[in-house]
Amino acid sequence: MRTRRQATLASLAAELGVSRTTVSNAYNRPDQLSPELRHRVLETARKLGYPGPDPVARSLRTRKAGAIGLLLTENLSYAFRDPAALGVLEGLALACEDAGVGVQLLPARPGTSDVAGVHRAGVDGFVVYSVPDDDPHLLAVLQRPVPTVIIDQPVLPEIDRVGPDDAAAITTLAYHLIELGHREIGVLCMRLSRERRDGFVSLARQREAHYHVQRTRLIALAEAFETVGVDWSTVPVVERFEHTLDDGASAARQLLDANPQVTALICTSDILALGALAEAQRRSLRVPADLTVTGFDGIDAAEHAGLTTVSQSVREKGRSAGELLLDPTRRTNAGPPSAQVITLETELWTGKTSAPPRTAEQHWFGP
Amino acid sequence: MRTRRQATLASLAAELGVSRTTVSNAYNRPDQLSPELRHRVLETARKLGYPGPDPVARSLRTRKAGAIGLLLTENLSYAFRDPAALGVLEGLALACEDAGVGVQLLPARPGTSDVAGVHRAGVDGFVVYSVPDDDPHLLAVLQRPVPTVIIDQPVLPEIDRVGPDDAAAITTLAYHLIELGHREIGVLCMRLSRERRDGFVSLARQREAHYHVQRTRLIALAEAFETVGVDWSTVPVVERFEHTLDDGASAARQLLDANPQVTALICTSDILALGALAEAQRRSLRVPADLTVTGFDGIDAAEHAGLTTVSQSVREKGRSAGELLLDPTRRTNAGPPSAQVITLETELWTGKTSAPPRTAEQHWFGP
DNA sequence: GTAGGGAACGTTAACGGTTCAGAAGACCAT
DNA sequence: ATGGTCTTCTGAACCGTTAACGTTCCCTAC
Structure with missing residues (x-):
């Protein structure tokens, strides 16, 4: 320990009068040398303070880093607070733990286009989650000659992808509301670009959103409601850059202040929806009698609150991505294996926060 | 991309008819070569599909991996659910992000003594958090010739440590209860060893607990209460292996069933305390009138619930550890810098869950 | 005319391992 | 004596880069 980095495999071999191969074998292939010699090697190593083969040198030679990189350009503080x-992360970590590889959180500050962190990461593959389509870090990852799995991103040629069918999932939710009779709706969504732009969202901005998931959901919602005669250009959509309960509440406030006629608030995440519920309570709006609120994700808190939402197993998402990346049966034969696209199940949870609108209720069930 | 791993710095250099150094410089020291040549190098690289210098080879040469390892032998599922x-993790990630280095979650399955993951990790240092004193992974980390910072672990010679003064902190809490008049107390604590052993804890087991934090708190509590004449051997202590609200509730139930005379429940974590509150409610015990409950950590949920607890900034804990590990002003000169021990502030939050016991109240304020 | 100095690029030597094809010797059967 | 098969260990070739100096060349100043 004193002698910083003195003992090396070669010096140990010299000390013992054996070859480097033998020392290496003592650590990696015990069956390749006699037990006595092996014991002698290990003993001398201890005496010399040799900590065992250097991981980096080993990685260089074996071309295995024993870790995968996770790209997450969301502000970390929020990522660690967002249940989804x-x-x-948990699912991914579990899959990796099973395979004995580490998960490296890449250093990638949200606003920055400094992709050195991606270039410097000694990893065997990447998982990319929740980044805008045009993120420079994502581009840098795709440049690297290692397998990559993207989660909740647009399908890219030759790149594995894991995620739900967002369009189908939210369409189911939309029809749930349509069948209840809602036509005056409002939407709360998460950030649509890397720049903060809180407030009402133009149609063009919806179409050009850089976050795949948000864009897909908005477009699918528009399609569903236009089918039943709603003019989407009149539907208020409010965006929030941050993703907290407070932001959900303030977005709901902004939307309802300007559009009191709205009977249903569709939120693209449970967090936003739970925030909206809080705002509804503050306004003394009864949910679902006066206002229907829906979410997306199916987090524990949503279930607890009885929120109507679309549930997806986020843990499964991480796990699938990890297993896909680490699956040894792939990447074996030459040539890139055809990219795999895994579509995860979603389920509509009809909770206590959705009901027919007051007018529709009267229309349908009234005298 | 097709030609898996063909282009290398050397082949590029050959193709261009320049030296490897020049190619290397094109990437790492643009000022060391003419802009034209640099452009030509980068252009040819693009054409040949050379993805830039290999991170692992670079790490070997520069002796910098650009990442630190985080050892967390807690079951990951629980670690990711535990706010503390x-x-x-968040604080550590932020500190590392600022420094442009990654955080690698080491593969270390809780029960296992397979420390290969620790040996194989190419990292510049380690942070160890929440592991038992005798964890084989911790031992393996200490073997590695890289700087290490431990959090909430017993002080080790020559090893940096970050954490609160647990003994002092919980002693303050103890005297708060003592001054309120509590003498019949019970304790709910987290796991004390790697083996599951839910239930009442013997005195010996308290002394021999392998989790530093738990042991320290128990011992400090014992000292404080013995000072005022409480015979600690009569104080019921209930242990739970898992760390959830439900476990807190069941521990409280177990303790109160056997010791109905208890007037105060001291919990070594907020999660356990919040669970205990739920159990108190189920029993129709009024808190704090019938039962005082205290926690430890000061998580958001505790503040929200008005829990009496000791608050510590867990984020600061992670951040300090990261900064300590990455501080470039240390490790410069030869010789190991004397180990640093950073003691973080704690604060007693007197919430709405602590009050004098019924009997004491009568005794002190009654007629 | 030459000393001095910087810009631009090259040479050499690691960095610390793993791997594969043997070599040397021992043991055994023919 | 021959050949075959094990076991045990070695030699040399990589893995892909960067650090520390050198070298060359051109330009300027005195």
Whole structure:
């Protein structure tokens, strides 16, 4: 320990009068040398303070780093507070733990286009989650000659992808509301670009959103409601850059202040929806009698609150991504294996926060 | 991309008819070569599909991996659900992000003594959090010739440590209860060893607990209460292996069933305390009138619930550890810098869950 | 005319391992 | 004596880069 970095495999071999190969074998292939010699090697190593083969040198030679990189350009503080992101992280970590590889959180500050962190990461593959389509870090990852799995991102040629069918999932939710009779709706969504732009969202901005998931959901919602005669250009959509309960509440406030006629608030995440519920309570709006509120994700808190939402197993998402990346049966034969696209199940949870609108109720069930 | 791993710095150099150094400089020291040549190098690289210098080879040469390892032998599923652990992770990640280095979650399955993951990790240092004193992974980390910072672990010679003064902190809490008049207390604590052993804890087991934090708190509590004449051997202590609200509730139930005379429940974590509150409610015990409950950590949920607890900034804990590990002003000159021990502030939050016991109240304020 | 100095690029020597094809010797059967 | 098979260990070739100096060349100043 004193002698910083003195003992090396070669010096140990010299000390013992054996070859480097033998020392290496003592650590990696005990069956390749006699037990006595092996014991002698290990003993001398201890005496000399040799800590065992250097991991980096080994990685260089074996071309295995024993870790995968996770790209997450969301502000870390929020990522660690967002149950959905945590679920993905947990699932991924579990899959990696099973395979004995580490998970490296890449250093990638949200606003920055400094991708050195991606270039410097000694990893065997990447998982990319929740980044805008045009993120420079994502581009840098795709440049690297290692397998990559993207989660909740647009399908890319030759790149594995894991995620739910967002369009189908939210369409189911939309029809749930349509059948209840809602036509005056409002939407609360998460950030649509890397720049903060809180407030009402133009149609063009919806179409050009850089976050795949948000864009997909908005477009699918528009399609569903236009089918039943709603003019989407009149539907208020409010965006929030941050993703907290408070932001959900303030977005709901902004939307309802300007559009009191709205009977249903569709939120693209449970967090936003739970925030909206809080705002509804503050306004003394009864849910679902006066206002229907829906979420997306199916986090524990949503279930607890009885929120109507679309549930997806975020843990499964992370786990699938990890297993896909680490699956040894792939990447074996030459040539890139055809990219795999895994579509995860979603389920509509009909909770206590959705009901027919007051007018529709009267229309349908009234005298 | 097709030609898996063909282009290398050397082949590029050959193709261009320049030296390897020049190619290397094109990437790492643009000022060391003419802009034209640099452009030509980068252009040819693009054409040949050379993805830039290999991170592992670079790490070997520069002796910098650009990442630190985080050892967390807690079951990952629980670590990612525990607000305290998440706070540490967040603080650490932020500090590392600022420094442009990654955080690698080491593969270390809780029960296992397979420390290969620790040996194989190419990292510049380690942070160890929440592991038992005798964890084989911790031992393996200490073997590695890289700087290490331990959090909430017993002080080790020559090893940096970050953490609160647990003994002092909980002693303050103890005297708060003592001054309120509590003498019949019970304790709920987290796991004391790697083996699951839910239930009442013997005195010996308290003394021999392998989790530093738990042991320290128990011992400090014992000292404080013995000072005022309480015979600690009569104080019921209930242990739970898992760390959830439900476990807190069941521990409280177990303790109160056997010891109905208890007037105060001291919990070594907020999660356990919040669970205990739920159990108190189920029993129709009024808190704090019938039962005082205290926690430890000061997580958001505790503040929200008005819990009497000791608050510590877990985020600061992670951040300090990261900064300590990455501080470039240390490790410069030869010789190991004397180990640093950073003691973080704690604060007693007197919430709405602590009050004088019924009997004492009568005794002190009654007629 | 030459000393001095910087810009631009090259040479050499690690960095610390793993791997594969043997070599040397021992043991055994023919 | 021959050949075959094990076991045990070695030699040399990589893995892909960067650090520390050198070298060359051109330009300027005195």
